[in-house]
Amino acid sequence: MTADDPRGQGPVHAMRRRSFALDLTRPLGTARGAIRRREGFLIAVERGSDGDDEGGDGDGAGSDGDGAVGLGEATPLPGWTESREACAAALDELDGRAIPESMPDAASTPAARHGVSLALADAAARDAEARLADRLADEAGVTATPADAVPVNATVGDGSPGETAAEAKRAVDEGFDCLKLKVGARDVDADVERVRAVREAVGDAVALRADANGAWDRETARRALDALADFDLAYVEQPLPADDLDGLAALREGDRPGRPGDGVPIAADESVAGRGIDAVLDAGAADAVVLKPMALGGPDRALAVALRARSAGVDPVVTTTIDAVVARTAAVHVAAAIPDVSPCGLATGSLLDEDLAPDPCPVADGQIAVPTGPGLAGGAFEDLRRW
DSSP: OBTTBOOSSOOEEEEEEEEEEEEEEEEEOOTTOOEEEEEEEEEEEEEOSSOOOOOOOSSSSSOSSOSOEEEEEEOOOBTTBOOHHHHHHHHHTTTTSOTTTSOOOTTTOHHHHHHHHHHHHHHHHHHTTOBHHHHHHHHHTOOSOOOSEEEBOEEEOSOOHHHHHHHHHHHHHTTOSEEEEEOSSSOHHHHHHHHHHHHHHHOTTSEEEEEOTTOOOHHHHHHHHHHHGGGOEEEEEOOSOTTOHHHHHHHHHOOBTTBTTOOOOEEESHHHHHHOHHHHHHTTOOSEEEEOHHHHTSHHHHHHHHHHHHHTTOEEEEBOSSOOHHHHHHHHHHHHTSTTOOOBBOOOGGGBSSOSSOOSSOEETTEEEOOOSSBTTTTTTGGGGOO
């Protein structure tokens, strides 16, 4: 079995999906515009052992198959993944086809593939009575035992210097020691003042990251990095458009005038999903990579990319596309399967005004405990398996 071909997980009797829409508590300002709502699909697959095509009774509880019901989530975010319409079409194409022999294409419809591959992995882990993290690690050849807790960062959206500093201070008071600030929606000088205000508000012990979402051109990015270097940032994420790998590499190589070796590290996000991890590594375009399982086509693929990056000396960080609770929980398992993972962008549940189910992965003191039950979270999502 490989990350591109999730076979070996047993025959599937049935796949069902239903749509959902979740509003954010308030718009999340990014350089690509505000995110206000997340729309996607909850997916359930039922595994059996005899390979026939007959499904269960349709409610996900009682069935003719003798395997577990696995849950998945496909929540596309255009700009990072396919559109909702393309995701729905890719899932529709699976009607009547054998799974996993037929899977959505990871390159063109990563959210659809994420939903199906997660449901298969959850079902397989539940059948094996193993945590999803343990199942993923085993299949990827990771010998280290997955972590019991994952460090996470808080995400601070666009706002005035005072608003940004106040939100950052609240996060630190809640126990976070790593913050990611959205930049790029304003001019460089305004963003520098926002970062300055945060650093003054939280002190030097808190790690700061800045995420530009590809908003700058090369000249603007160089100017921004020179100005931001005074604030000891852990990295600046995606300062240039996803396709400009040479530009990212040049930013990494460029030292501040008169202060060699004092540049800001660069993280790639959209470049990884858009160009692929091998292209990013071959170009020397990143010190860290930010991995969104939804944009990469599933938890199996996200872990494979993380291990590829780690082998090249590049730090992997797992985050979400502001997903609902099923995909967020899966991302926690992915992060747990990465040995000694850095703080990850998984504390995003509070950004949603409502969710599909209670969160089995609450944040406490800047960490998320990995669920201990089989599959995604033991019995936490039983109501979602029946519709």
